[in-house]
Amino acid sequence: MTALTRREAVALGTAILTVAAGGSAGAQAPAEVKIMAPAAPGGGWDQTARVMQGVLTSERIVRSAQVTNVAGAGGTIGIAQFVNGARGDPAALMVSGFVMVGAILMNKAPVTLEAVTPIARLTGEWQALVVAQNSPIKSVQDLAAALKADVAKVSWGGGSAGGVDHITAAMFAGLAGADGSKVNYIAHSGGGEALAAILSGRVTVGVGGGSEFEQHVKGRRMRWIGLTAPQGTSGLAGPTLAEQGFKLELQNWRSIFAAPGISAAQRAGLAEVVEKMAKSKAWADQLAAKGWQDTYLAGDAFESFLKEEITRVSGVLRQLGLVSA
Amino acid sequence: METLGLLGGGLAIAVQPMNLLFALVGVVLGTAVGVLPGIGPAMTVALLLPITFKMDPAGSLIMFAGIYYGGMYGGSTTSILLNTPGESASIVTALEGNRMARAGRGGPALATAAIGSFVAGTIATALLTVFAPFLAEVAIAFGPEDYFALMLVALVTVSATFGSSRLRGLTSLSIGLALGLVGIDKLTGQARLAFGIPDLLDGLEVTTVAVAMFAVGEAMAVASQKGTAAQGHVEAIRGSLWMTKEDWKRSWKPWLRGTALGFPIGALPAGGAEVPTFLSYATEKKLSKHPEEFGHGAIEGVAGPEAANNASAAGTLVPLLTLGIPTSATAAIMLAGFQQYNLQPGPLLFVTSADVVWGLIASLFIANAMLIVLNLPLVGLWVRLLSIPRHWLYGGILVFAAVGVLAAKGSLVELTLVLVLGLLAFGMRRFDYPIAPVVVGMILGPMAETQLRRALQIAGGDPMVLVQSPISAGLIAVAVLALLGPLLWARLGWRMKSDED
Amino acid sequence: MSDETGPSAADRPVIAIGLGLIAVAAVVVWQSWTLRASFGNQTLGPQMMPFLVGALLLLFGVLTIIAGLRGAAPPREAADWTSVVWIAGGLAVMILLIRTAGLIPACAALFAATARAFGSRRPAVDLAIGAAMGLVVYLFFVRLLGLTLPSGLTESWI
Numbered sequence: 001m002t003a004l005t006r007r008e009a010v011a012l013g014t015a016i017l018t019v020a021a022g023g024s025a026g027a028q029a030p031a032e033v034k035i036m037a038p039a040a041p042g043g044g045w046d047q048t049a050r051v052m053q054g055v056l057t058s059e060r061i062v063r064s065a066q067v068t069n070v071a072g073a074g075g076t077i078g079i080a081q082f083v084n085g086a087r088g089d090p091a092a093l094m095v096s097g098f099v100m101v102g103a104i105l106m107n108k109a110p111v112t113l114e115a116v117t118p119i120a121r122l123t124g125e126w127q128a129l130v131v132a133q134n135s136p137i138k139s140v141q142d143l144a145a146a147l148k149a150d151v152a153k154v155s156w157g158g159g160s161a162g163g164v165d166h167i168t169a170a171m172f173a174g175l176a177g178a179d180g181s182k183v184n185y186i187a188h189s190g191g192g193e194a195l196a197a198i199l200s201g202r203v204t205v206g207v208g209g210g211s212e213f214e215q216h217v218k219g220r221r222m223r224w225i226g227l228t229a230p231q232g233t234s235g236l237a238g239p240t241l242a243e244q245g246f247k248l249e250l251q252n253w254r255s256i257f258a259a260p261g262i263s264a265a266q267r268a269g270l271a272e273v274v275e276k277m278a279k280s281k282a283w284a285d286q287l288a289a290k291g292w293q294d295t296y297l298a299g300d301a302f303e304s305f306l307k308e309e310i311t312r313v314s315g316v317l318r319q320l321g322l323v324s325a
Numbered sequence: 326m327e328t329l330g331l332l333g334g335g336l337a338i339a340v341q342p343m344n345l346l347f348a349l350v351g352v353v354l355g356t357a358v359g360v361l362p363g364i365g366p367a368m369t370v371a372l373l374l375p376i377t378f379k380m381d382p383a384g385s386l387i388m389f390a391g392i393y394y395g396g397m398y399g400g401s402t403t404s405i406l407l408n409t410p411g412e413s414a415s416i417v418t419a420l421e422g423n424r425m426a427r428a429g430r431g432g433p434a435l436a437t438a439a440i441g442s443f444v445a446g447t448i449a450t451a452l453l454t455v456f457a458p459f460l461a462e463v464a465i466a467f468g469p470e471d472y473f474a475l476m477l478v479a480l481v482t483v484s485a486t487f488g489s490s491r492l493r494g495l496t497s498l499s500i501g502l503a504l505g506l507v508g509i510d511k512l513t514g515q516a517r518l519a520f521g522i523p524d525l526l527d528g529l530e531v532t533t534v535a536v537a538m539f540a541v542g543e544a545m546a547v548a549s550q551k552g553t554a555a556q557g558h559v560e561a562i563r564g565s566l567w568m569t570k571e572d573w574k575r576s577w578k579p580w581l582r583g584t585a586l587g588f589p590i591g592a593l594p595a596g597g598a599e600v601p602t603f604l605s606y607a608t609e610k611k612l613s614k615h616p617e618e619f620g621h622g623a624i625e626g627v628a629g630p631e632a633a634n635n636a637s638a639a640g641t642l643v644p645l646l647t648l649g650i651p652t653s654a655t656a657a658i659m660l661a662g663f664q665q666y667n668l669q670p671g672p673l674l675f676v677t678s679a680d681v682v683w684g685l686i687a688s689l690f691i692a693n694a695m696l697i698v699l700n701l702p703l704v705g706l707w708v709r710l711l712s713i714p715r716h717w718l719y720g721g722i723l724v725f726a727a728v729g730v731l732a733a734k735g736s737l738v739e740l741t742l743v744l745v746l747g748l749l750a751f752g753m754r755r756f757d758y759p760i761a762p763v764v765v766g767m768i769l770g771p772m773a774e775t776q777l778r779r780a781l782q783i784a785g786g787d788p789m790v791l792v793q794s795p796i797s798a799g800l801i802a803v804a805v806l807a808l809l810g811p812l813l814w815a816r817l818g819w820r821m822k823s824d825e826d
Numbered sequence: 827m828s829d830e831t832g833p834s835a836a837d838r839p840v841i842a843i844g845l846g847l848i849a850v851a852a853v854v855v856w857q858s859w860t861l862r863a864s865f866g867n868q869t870l871g872p873q874m875m876p877f878l879v880g881a882l883l884l885l886f887g888v889l890t891i892i893a894g895l896r897g898a899a900p901p902r903e904a905a906d907w908t909s910v911v912w913i914a915g916g917l918a919v920m921i922l923l924i925r926t927a928g929l930i931p932a933c934a935a936l937f938a939a940t941a942r943a944f945g946s947r948r949p950a951v952d953l954a955i956g957a958a959m960g961l962v963v964y965l966f967f968v969r970l971l972g973l974t975l976p977s978g979l980t981e982s983w984i
Contacts, residue, residue, distance in 0.1 A: 040734075041371040041973075068974040071734055073509075073526040080523070106514055107526055155783050161514035186779055187512050192644065192652040196465040196594035199648065202783060215649045322514050358971065361963075372971045492893065496847065496886040502879045503854055510861075510872040517876060518857050541913070548909035548943040716944035717955065720937040723913070724959050727920060727936060728929075731975050732967065737921050744917040751910060756843060774875045778868065786869035 027268035030091040032064040035256075037095050038078020040071040045095045047290065048122065048254050052095075055282045061273055074103025080111040086259040090266035093119070093274075097254040098164050101313045105323045106162050113310070117258040117267055118303050120274050123287060124251035124295035127168045128210040128238065129225035130217065132201035140225050140244045143205060144176035151178040157194045157203035161187040162322045164252045165194075165207045168228060170316050175246050181319050198222065209252055210237060211291045253295060253309075255302070271298060332454065334680065335687030344387050345695075348688065351388035352695050355395020360403050362540075362729030363532045365412035366638075367654035369396030387688040389659075394446075394692045397638065398700065401438045401631060406431055406710055407722045409540040409729065413531045414598035414634045416764050417606045419539055421619065421626030428622050431708040432566040437576045437624055438631040439700055440568075445584040445632035446693045449639030450686055452588055453646075461647040464592045469780035470791050472595050474800035476773035479600050481804045482607040483765050486619070493758045501766025504529055511775050512782070524738035532733040534767055537743040538760050540726040542750020544719045549751070566705055576628040579609050583632030591640020594652045595776070598637045599768050605629035639689075646682060840894030847887030855880035912943035928980030933960030 033056065037049035046069060053065040070078040075096060086092035094116065104112050131137050137146060146154050151173060158165030166187065170180035186203055188194035198206030199221055206213070206222070214237045216222040224238035228250040231242040241248045258270050277283055278296045287294055297305060317323040338344060351373075358369045373392050404415040405422035418438065425434040480498075487494030507518045508528030519525040568576065583605045590596040590604075609625040610616055619626055642659075644650040651657040711718065730739050750760055777791075784790035792798045858876030916939025923932035937956025938949050946952055964981060967973040 041368060046371075067972060069735070070974065071527075072736065073523050076526075077523050077736070107516070107523065109523065152785065161510075161512060166514075184782065186782055187514070189511055189775075192650040192656065193595050195648070195650045196467075196644070196652075197469075199650075200465045200468070202468050358967075361967065364973075372973060492886065492889055495882075496890065499847075499879060499882040499886055500850075502875075503850060503883065506854065506858075506876055506879060512868065513863060513872050515861055515872050517861065517872060518854065520857070541917070544940065544943075545910045545913050548913060548940075549905040549907065550903055714946075716941040716946040717952075719944050720940040720946075720952065720956065721959065723916070723940045724933050724937050724956060724963075727917065728933065728960075728963050728967075728975070731924075732973055735974050735976050737924065737976065740917065740921045740924075744914060744921070747917070748910075748914060755905065756840070770875070770879075778870045778874070781869045 027272050028090065028263075028265045029062075029269035029272050030266075031062060032066070033062050033091050033093055033270075033273065034066045034068065034086075034089075035093045035095065036078060036082050036086075037067060037069050038071070038075035038082070038100070039069065041069055044254065045075070045097065049095045051283075051286045051290070052093075052122075052256075052277060055277050055280060055286060056273070059277065059280045059282050061276045061280075073107055073109075075100040076103050076107050076109035076111070079104070079113070079116065080109065082257075083111045083115045083260055088261040089259045090262050090269065092259040093270065094257045094259075095254060096257055098252050098309065098313075101310055102162055102164070102167065102317060105314050105317055113257070113306065115260055117260060117262060118306055119256045119258050119267075119271055120278065120298035121253050121255040121295055121302050121305065122274075122278060123292040124253040125209045125211060125293055126233075126236070127164065127228040127250050127252060128208065128213055129168075129172065129227075129241070130198060130206045130208075130213045130222045131204070131225060132199060132206075133221050133223055135201060135204070135223070137204065137225075138223070140241060140246060143225055144246070146204070147173050147176045147178040151182045152184050154184060154205060155203045156183060156185045156205055156207055157188060157197040158185065158207040159188060159194060161185065162317060162320065163187075164250070166320070167313060167316045168207050168248070168250055169205075170320055171250065172241070172246065172248055174319075175248055180316070181321060183320075251293075251295060255306075274298070332683050332687060335683035335685075336690070338383055338684055339387055339687045339691045344384055344688075345691070347384045347388040348391045348691050348695050349699075351391020351393075352395040352398075352692060352699060355392035355397075356399040356402075356696075356700075357395075358392075359396035359399025360725075361732055362400075362403060362409040362412075362536055362726060363731065363733030364396070364729070365400055365414075365654075366393050366396035367658050368733075369393070369399075370658045383684055386685050387691065390685065390688040390692040391695065393659075394442075394689070394696055397635070398439065398442070398696050401442070401634075402435060402707060403725070405434045405438065405627070406707060407540070407725065408543060409722060409726050410535045413535070413764075413768055414602055414637075416531075416535055416539075416599070416761070417602040417630040418627055418634070419535075420606070420761055421623050423539075424620070424622030425624065425627065426708070426711060430622060430624075431711060432704050433568045433572045433624060434622075434627050435704045435707060436568045436701065437572065437628045439697055439704075441576065441580040441583065441628045441632040442635040443693050443697050444580045445587060445634075445636040446639055447690065448581075448584050449588045449591075449636040450690060453639055453642055454686065457643050457647050460589070460592050460643050464594060464644055465648065465650075467593050467595075467796065468794060469776040469783065470794050470797040471800065472593070473773055473776040473780055473791070474797035474804065475590075475593075475596070475600065476769050476776060477804040478800050478807070479603050479607075480765070480769050480773065481807045482611075483603045483769075484762065485807065486607050486610045487759050487762050489757070493756075494762055497753065497758050497760070497762035498766040501763035501768075502770040504534060504763065505767040505770035511771075512778050522738065524734075524736050528771070529742065529767065530730070530733050530739065531764070531768060533730050533739050533742050534746060535764055536726040536730050537746035538750040538763055540722055541743055541747030542754060542760065544723055545747060545751040546754040548719070549755075566708065572624055575624050578612075579605070579625045579629035580632040582608060582612075583629040583634075584636040587633035587636030587638075588640045591637025592643040593640075594644055594650055595772075596637070596640070596652075597772065598634055598641075598653065600772075601633040601637045602630040603765060603769070605633040837894045837897045841891050842894075844887045844890035844892075844894055847883050847890060851880045851883035851887060854883065909943040912939050916940050916943075924976045924978060926978050928978035928982075929964055929975055930957050930960035930980045932978075933957065933963065 035049045035052055037046040039045040049067045053067050056062050056065045070081050082094045137143050156169045166185050169183050169185050173183045174180040197203045210227050213222055217224055226241035226244055227236055227238050228248050229236055229240045230249050231240055256274055355369050358364055370392050400415045401418050404410040404419040406426050408419050408423040410416040410419040422434045507525055509526050510517055586605050587601040590601040606626055609629040610619045613625050641653045641656045644652050645656045651660045730743055780790050854876050858873050861873040863871035916936040920932040920936040923935055934953045934956035938952035941952040968975050
């Protein structure tokens with residue numbers, strides 16, 4: 001324990017020197033950051049925040065990084081508190097993601113992602129459709145045919161209603177020529193419950209993050225129908241839906257935002273800090289350990305991506321009757 | 326035989342002096358953090374996991390097991406001594422445990438909880454090593470209709486244990502069911518009874534309701550009856566500090582029955598840790614030779630549920646290790662602990678990383694043993710907490726309760742709920758409405774509802790699905806019998822009595 | 827019980843409880859009136875359980891009123907209301923103080939108010955003990971473990 005503290009002390013000293021010497025002209029990079037995870041400790045957003053904290057300090061990109069958790073309602077409580085409490089604070093960051101886009105719409109949250117300052121998309125995970133090993137449905141064509149024949153007879157097992165899994169299911173049904181709003185989607189609260197329903201073949205098809213299913217496909221208990229990655233993505237565990245003729249591209253992304261009301265220079269400084277982190281080897285190592293894909297995207301490209309996602313998600317949720325038109 | 330060899334190998338690693346030290350640090354840290362009501366074992370591990378990042382896998386897993394069991398132990402200790410159950414699985418422990426503690430029998434209550442946990446944990450771990458793959462297959466075959474039937478059994482049998490008046494007990498249960506409605510409906514994503522307050526969308530936290538109803542409501546009730554000081558009188562020690570021969574005699578069967586309920590239900594992906602504790606409590610009350618002691622500090626009511634709680638925790642390892650399915654907050658955190666070392670639990674784990682699995686199992690065993698060794702001598706010290714002056718004791722309990730609620734969810738809406746529900750609980754106590762059914766209804770109601778609707782949704786709306794599965798048909802029959810049996814008996818008894826008149 | 831005491835006068839508080847239960851039932855049903863299954867083929871929608879709970883509360887409310895009219899409630903002791911007000915007030919003050927003065931003063935206030943409810947007459951000592959508890963909680967859980975708790979002015983000085 002003492003050895004650790006000493007090492008940390010040395011690191012701290014070096015970090016101060018680095019920060020004092022570094023920093024490019026124009027951008028005001030903060031020496032310390034406060035990262036809010038709008039979720040309880042342990043979940044995906046919290047883990048993202050804590051991995052960021054670890055890499056930012058161990059790589060000496062900032063002197064100190066602090067994580068706070070504000071849990072509740074798909075992150076909508078966190079974002080409201082962030083916008084009110086951190087306005088104009090150049091050291092404040094908030095983790096967010098695809099799930100928050102839907103939660104804001106469904107909960108009719110007064111504070112939306114337009115109120116915060118986008119910095120970058122950090123990671124993403126491709127969605128996957130799977131069936132139990134002994135399912136009569138063997139291919140994406142079988143599934144599409146079954147949906148077209150009677151969309152209500154195909155039950156889907158996945159996460160929360162209106163969440164990324166539900167949206168994936170509705171979009172796929174639409175591509176298969178069925179009415180997406182009639183999808184018989186069975187929502188489950190934890191990943192475990194949904195997995196059990198899929199493994200036992202109780203639901204016709206399972207939908208979720210690709211990494212959840214990888215072990216089960218390897219263990220020959222599940223079969224890939226397809227992943228929602230773009231055609232030609234390398235390093236995938238299974239086939240894409242796109243290469244099988246169903247152009248469904250969807251990633252469950254996580255991103256980082258800054259407070260509203262900061263100056264352009266302060267924003268550039270935060271962007272610089274985040275970019276340094278995202279390009280570091282320590283970050284790459286951590287992502288590999290967690291099984292997260294690096295889908296870093298910053299600047300204008302991220303902003304337009306965000307706009308498209310919000311439009312797309314609100315369209316599907318309207319169709320499902322979860323958001324009033 | 327091979328498994329025994331592997332377990333032996335795991336144990337050999339776990340008893341190295343350095344690893345014993347890690348286990349010690351984990352157990353102490355876990356207990357310290359776990360005493361705050363809002364922080365259960367899962368959150369304790371989530372908070373302390375970063376500390377283990379820089380250590381080698383074996384040491385880290387061992388410390389992790391220590392933190393986990395320490396967190397659990399800390400939770401039961403505060404349930405028993407301070408009546409502040411922080412998580413759903415230790416609510417039942419508070420019912421009888423705190424009564425015992427108030428009657429000067431805190432020592433035996435803590436001891437039976439600790440030894441029961443140890444016994445249950447050990448047996449469940451042994452069962453895990455032998456039956457895990459087989460049990461996992463059975464567990465995933467359990468469908469929503471079967472869960473619904475299981476929840477029904479739990480609701481009916483537990484309802485039979487409520488207090489003196491059936492009307493008041495069922496009214497309390499209905500209030501609990503109403504509280505359970507608050508929040509987003511799981512199956513359709515629509516808000517229910519949230520009154521436009523974002524903090525209510527996730528539903529009421531069990532911690533908030535339990536702490537308000539038990540700790541705050543009781544503090545108000547005790548404070549208000551100053552005239553009859555004897556009612557609120559707390560005696561730290563009366564009689565033996567240790568379990569007497571009689572206590573042992575009354576504890577060992579509940580330990581075993583609790584294990585028998587906890588392990589299989591814990592292994593079910595949606596079984597949960599609360600259901601076995603409720604069922605164990607109902608069973609012990611039914612089987613006890615002293616049913617009149619229930620509600621006033623019956624040792625069986627601590628021994629059984631605590632064993633069930635621990636056995637179910639070991640049960641959640643079944644789907645986690647064999648199928649890679651995390652079925653509880655704790656299992657999800659364990660998964661994160663594994664992933665820290667690039668280990669992916671699942672069908673391949675036993676093959677690819679057998680040494681780690683056995684190392685973990687061995688360290689759970691060591692952590693459990695260490696807790697017993699450390700804590701039994703401390704029981705006397707813990708119990709003396711109750712001898713501090715009453716006004717400071719309750720002041721401390723309320724501060725702990727409030728901070729614990731904030732730890733589970735750091736919003737002032739939660740504290741406002743504590744105030745409102747505390748006043749409700751005070752009113753209920755005054756008019757002799759039992760408190761426990763509120764919490765039971767709040768926990769079981771949403772589980773039963775979700776599973777019923779899920780079953781019907783998969784079956785395309787056909788209600789026959791509920792009786793087509795042999796498991797659900799059997800369980801529903803049990804529930805109906807438990808519900809109508811006493812009524813029939815009562816009617817029969819009443820007739821006979823009136824005949825005599 | 828009523829058999830032994832003979833027919834007694836109506837128990838007004840119990841009747842009020844019954845009316846309260848009926849009011850809660852009304853709120854539950856009214857709030858759930860517009861809920862409908864939004865997608866897919868859900869036989870039992872999100873309104874099923876609220877309606878069931880509403881019906882139960884209504885039933886028990888009516889039964890409670892009947893019991894109250896019969897005067898069958900168990901005897902109650904006279905309550906000392908000031909103690910309850912002290913505890914409830916302590917919680918209310920805590921809610922007001924946490925984000926302004928801070929967690930530590932809020933803990934001190936709750937501790938002292940509760941101690942007062944239990945008859946303590948030394949507010950200074952109680953406040954000091956409460957503040958010490960708050961400080962320990964803050965240092966251990968917030969500073970050491972990184973748990974997020976709401977805080978205010980006092981914590982920003984530490």
